[in-house]
Amino acid sequence: MHTTDKKVAEGKLTPDDIMTGSTSAAIMGHNPFMTANDCLQTAMDAVSGKPRKELTFEALHWGTQFEVDIIKEACKRLQVDDYQTKFARGFTADDAPMAVSLDATAKGNDQVLNSDYENNIVCYSNNIKLSGRGIIEAKLTSHDSELELPMYRGRVQLQMAMEIMNCDWGVVAVLHRGIKLVLHVFQRDKELIEDIKVAAIDFDRRVQKYKQNEEIEWYDFTTPKSAAKVFDEATDDTVDLSDMENDIQTIQETRQDMKDLQELHDVTTARVMARMGDAKYAKAGKYNVTWGEINYKAKPETVxxxxxARTIRVNKLKVKENV
Structure with a gap:
């Protein structure tokens, strides 16, 4: 038995000005493709009334198309039933400013699961009992299958959903390259859930500060690219960074160190290549060395x-020492 008349995913049903399932991993620093400041910018745009930028790319399209099929197959393999994929709204926590859109819920039959790698079932604790309703998240990726599910591929999102819906078990069903479905089965992780709530409260504090007086409290910047993305337009102003002189010195010294190391790497590599000549393989004590080839297929000329015309902020500082 199931309750759905949905052929594709419902999409995002949660507000943009609080932490959601889709932004939780990024806000907590677990997403290599999105930063906490990206999420904060989206929230501030929502507060300012700017329309949400619709995401359109190939992987998202097919993920939407195949979501229900992935869920159906996951339920079949797990032997759970009464699955539901139509909700028409998001769900919000009672004790923290966070919300999720659900892919599916399903009813367990009190079966006990352990990892079954031959059937692509990975359990993250022993003897997981599928009792009552649980959460199913569907994912599609071009990545090869993985035994350890990355935090950003639905792992944090699932725990949020389990907490909000008061479920004790959940599954992230990942279809890899369209040919291999791996089911990652979890119990409720109280420690991770507490970390999620702390992150949600802190995110909301920053959003509320912006709502009150348009003050922006950015998260710490950890890469030049992330800083350049936020501060994307330069003015002719000069700021006093006397208290950061040591940081500027570190930039200069490490830049020279990197240059020296790169030169050492290149010279040493060239010396080894010269000794290898035409040989593809070499042995040097405990090391096996391969100097391979890359084959490129012919391609027609493209326009x-x-x-x-556009201007972007560069990701590198130019430093000159005062004389």
């Missing part, structure tokens, strides 16, 4: 489409 690069025109681009509008």
């Amino acid at each position: 690069v489409p025109a681009k509008e």
Whole structure:
């Protein structure tokens, strides 16, 4: 038995000005493709009334198309039933400013699961009992299958959903390259859930500060790219960074160290290559060395489409020492 008349995913049903399932991993620093400041910017845009930028890319399209099919197959393999994939709304926690859109819930039959790698079932604790309703998250990826599910591929999101819906078990069903479905089965992780709530409260504090007086409290910047993305337009102002002189010195010294190391790496690599000559393989004590080839297929000539003029902030500082 199931309750759905849905052929594709419902999409995002949660507000943009609080932490959601889709932004939780990034806000907690677990997403290599999105930063906490990206999420904060989206929240501030929502507060300012700016329309949400619709995401359109190939992987998202097919993930939407196949979501229900992934859920159906996951339920079949787990022997759970009464699955539901239509909700028409998001769900919000009672004790923290966070919300989730659900892919599916399903009813367990008190079966006890342990990892079954031959059937692509990975359990993250022993003897997981599928009792009552649980959460199922569907994912599609071009990555090869993995035994350890990354935090950003639904792991944090699932725990949020389990907490909000008061479920004791959940599954992230990942279809890899369209040919291999791996079911990652979890129990409720109280420690991770507490960390999620702390992150949600802190995120909301920053959003509320912006709502009250448009004050922005960015998260710490950890890469030049993330800083350049936020501060993307330069003015002619000069700021006093006297208290950061040591940081500027570190930039200079490490930049020279990197240059020296790169030169050492290149010279040493060239020396080894010269000794190898035409040979593809070499042995040097405890090391096996391969100097391989890359084959490129012929491609027809292409015309690069025109681009509008634009200005972007560079990811590197230019430093000159005062004389």
